[in-house]
Amino acid sequence: MSDLDADVLRSAYDNQLRARPPEPVPTGVTVDRDGPLLRIQGLDRGGFVTYRDLGGLTGAALDQLIVRQRNFFAGLGQQVEWKLHGHDEPADLPDRLLAAGFVPEERETVVIGPVASLAATLPVPPDGVRLREVTGRPDLDRIAELKARVWGGADDGRWLADGLERELAAGAGLDQPPLTIVLAETDDELVSAAWIRFVPGTRFGTLWGGATLPHWRRRGIYRALVAHRARLAEARGFTLLQVDASDDSRPILQRLGFVPVTTTTPYVYTPTP
Structure with missing residues (x-):
């Protein structure tokens, strides 16, 4: 995989990262299956469903599967995210999600990069950073506040702090905790x-977050955070890094050697109060 062939990387992504529950499962999180789908609740603001493929389902059988997920989470009073990938089959899956009331959010690009070359770069933030x-909950609350400052809106980010705290607690005491959070x-x-997130039994570490205050952007902070996390991954024996990249971060990551392999679009159903 040294040539970073996009098809080979996409196959590794499908086989190693998709349809995986968090390991270990945090307290308060439940995971169950409905046919080809893995259904997870309690990890985020609502629930989400994920899958490696849909096992050839089409037509009415696929519509029924989609509606079951919608109704399951609506019965709990929760929104649910169906994470659609650009190479998913069948081709009319987006239309069927729309027909069931799911609404697409911003599309991102799945990119994968080599740990070795990324870890060879010194993580050098700008002066003063x-x-x-x-180390604890106060830092997570600060992350929630940062999210609110960067993205605005009514969301105070507390759900993010709560979810990260549960993940940290699930990994506490392990020789190799599955989550490390870095502040700038x-x-x-x-x-x-x-x-x-270090994914057990795979070659992958997955990168998340990275939102930066506007007056600190374009000064190398995001690149420094990538390099720091790449060094953590190298020390743990992981060889690949994966990111769901926004349009802002994708060009930076591609310049660092990440390769686009597919796209991902959250389709979200929000029940009526």
Whole structure:
């Protein structure tokens, strides 16, 4: 895989990362199956469904599967995300999700990069900014506040802090915890935050977060966070990094050697109160 062939990387992504529950499963999170789908609740603001493929389902049988997920989470009063990939079959799956009331959100690009070359880069933030790993709930609350500042809106980000806290607690005491969270901060404020999930039994670490305050952007902070997490992955023996990249981060990641392999679009159903 040294040539970073997109087809080979996409196959590794499908086989190693898709339809996997969190390991270990945090307290309060439940995982069950409905046919080809893995259904997870309690990890995020609502629930979500994931799958490697749909086992050839089409037509009415596929519509019934979609509606069951909608109704299951509506019965709990929760929204649900169906994560659609650009290479998923059948081709009319987006139309069937729309017909069931799911609404598409912003599309992202799945990119994969080699740990070795990324870890060879020193994580050098700009002057006055230091990188530090999260130590407790106060740091998670600061991440929630950062999210609210960057993205605005009514969402205060508390669900994110709660979810990360549950993941950290699930990995506490393990020799190799599956989650590490890294802050970029000055003496006065939190500038950015990002985390890496190490996926057991695979070659992958997956990168998340990275939102940066507007007045600190284009100064190398995101690149420094990528390099820092790549070094963590290298120390643990992982060889690949995967990111669901926004249109803002994708060009940076491609310049660092990440390869686009597919796209992903959240289709979200929100029940009527």
